[in-house]
Amino acid sequence: MKTSKWFIKHSETSVKCTLCPHECIIREGKSGSCRVRSNKGGLLRPDNYGLISALRTDPIEKKPLYHFYPGSGIFSVGSAGCNLRCVFCQNCEISQVISLDDILGLQHYEPQQIVDNARTVAGNLGIAFTYNEPTVWYDFMFDTARQAKSIGLKTVMVTNGYINRAPLSELLEVTDAFSVDLKGFTEEFYHKASSARLEPVKESIKQIAAAKRHFEIVNLVIPDMNDNRQTFNEMVKWISGELGKETVLHLSKYFPMYKLNTPATSTALLEELHEMASQHLDYVYLGNAESHHNNTYCPQCKSLVIVRHGYNTVLTGIDASGNCSKCRTKILKYI
Numbered sequence: 001m002k003t004s005k006w007f008i009k010h011s012e013t014s015v016k017c018t019l020c021p022h023e024c025i026i027r028e029g030k031s032g033s034c035r036v037r038s039n040k041g042g043l044l045r046p047d048n049y050g051l052i053s054a055l056r057t058d059p060i061e062k063k064p065l066y067h068f069y070p071g072s073g074i075f076s077v078g079s080a081g082c083n084l085r086c087v088f089c090q091n092c093e094i095s096q097v098i099s100l101d102d103i104l105g106l107q108h109y110e111p112q113q114i115v116d117n118a119r120t121v122a123g124n125l126g127i128a129f130t131y132n133e134p135t136v137w138y139d140f141m142f143d144t145a146r147q148a149k150s151i152g153l154k155t156v157m158v159t160n161g162y163i164n165r166a167p168l169s170e171l172l173e174v175t176d177a178f179s180v181d182l183k184g185f186t187e188e189f190y191h192k193a194s195s196a197r198l199e200p201v202k203e204s205i206k207q208i209a210a211a212k213r214h215f216e217i218v219n220l221v222i223p224d225m226n227d228n229r230q231t232f233n234e235m236v237k238w239i240s241g242e243l244g245k246e247t248v249l250h251l252s253k254y255f256p257m258y259k260l261n262t263p264a265t266s267t268a269l270l271e272e273l274h275e276m277a278s279q280h281l282d283y284v285y286l287g288n289a290e291s292h293h294n295n296t297y298c299p300q301c302k303s304l305v306i307v308r309h310g311y312n313t314v315l316t317g318i319d320a321s322g323n324c325s326k327c328r329t330k331i332l333k334y335i
């Protein structure tokens with residue numbers, strides 16, 4: 001059984017997990033808040049190491065990443081567990097487990113097997129760690145990503161951003177791109193809706209940006225919960241001011257799930273917030289919703305440069321250097 005690097009001894013009978021801001025104190029034989037990391041014999045064991053709940057090739061746009069190798073497929077893997085408790089969780093059957101034994105069909109893989117599978121997929125860009133929260137799968141994700149990078153595959157993490165600075169710093173060395181949730185913009189919302197704090201998420205996003213990794217931000221819009229216009233405007237201004245107006249923001253439509261019965265987000269609300277966000281940001285998209293706000297326009301000359309119909313993506317106005325073909329403004333920064 002693997003031992004995690006991210007813990008310290010706390011007492012004779014307990015350890016402290018240092019992976020995420022919860023910093024759980026875990027007694028012998030018990031698990032942390034994520035329920036997938038436990039104290040066995042004074043060592044922190046990642047119980048979900050190598051356990052796979054889902055494995056398939058998705059369009060990169062599904063992560064969602066719209067400005068990272070648009071139109072590519074990416075081999076996507078997930079496990080079980082999460083360090084948050086979002087009442088609206090859209091993946092609760094694998095994220096909110098009481099015990100790993102409750103999940104049917106988990107299969108065991110070694111990192112090399114995942115990499116071998118990924119490289120046999122024709123035209124595959126790389127590996128995405130997604131579906132449940134990959135932070136609580138850190139040890140397996142890190143080992144797999146390192147091997148994937150060594151043979152030239154790209155690596156992507158789809159995350160809530162609730163991770164401590166030191167583990168994220170090491171992860172940045174083996175991860176090319178991040179899709180990060182910014183679920184709301186008040187401590188109250190994060191506390192009530194996700195049993196977490198906002199500030200560590202902001203710090204993670206700033207750390208990813210400072211490391212110059214590709215990242216895009218996802219905000220799930222939930223009516224009457226995180227759609228206060230003033231707060232939303234503050235969030236958008238923070239993204240623009242702190243991270244840059246070229247930061248990609250996805251406003252995603254919520255559907256009733258898990259513990260939340262609030263009706264689904266209306267198109268009118270998404271359109272209104274899209275308009276507000278577009279005052280400060282160059283690239284704002286609507287997710288989980290049929291919309292013309294899925295295309296990419298050059299922020300300088302307004303040319304249509306990427307057309308998206310569902311997950312069908314066509315680059316219509318981008319040159320080989322990732323610039324607008326008409327005015328040469330940089331659109332795709334990874335090139």
Ligand code: SF4
Pocket residue numbers: 017018019020021022023024031032033034035037082083135136
């Ligand atoms: S990763 Fe899990 S065990 Fe570690 S601090 Fe976070 S919730 Fe607790």
Ligand code: SF4
Pocket residue numbers: 082083084085086088089090091092095131132133160194
């Ligand atoms: S962070 Fe994501 S996976 Fe975890 S509970 Fe929240 S919505 Fe679900």
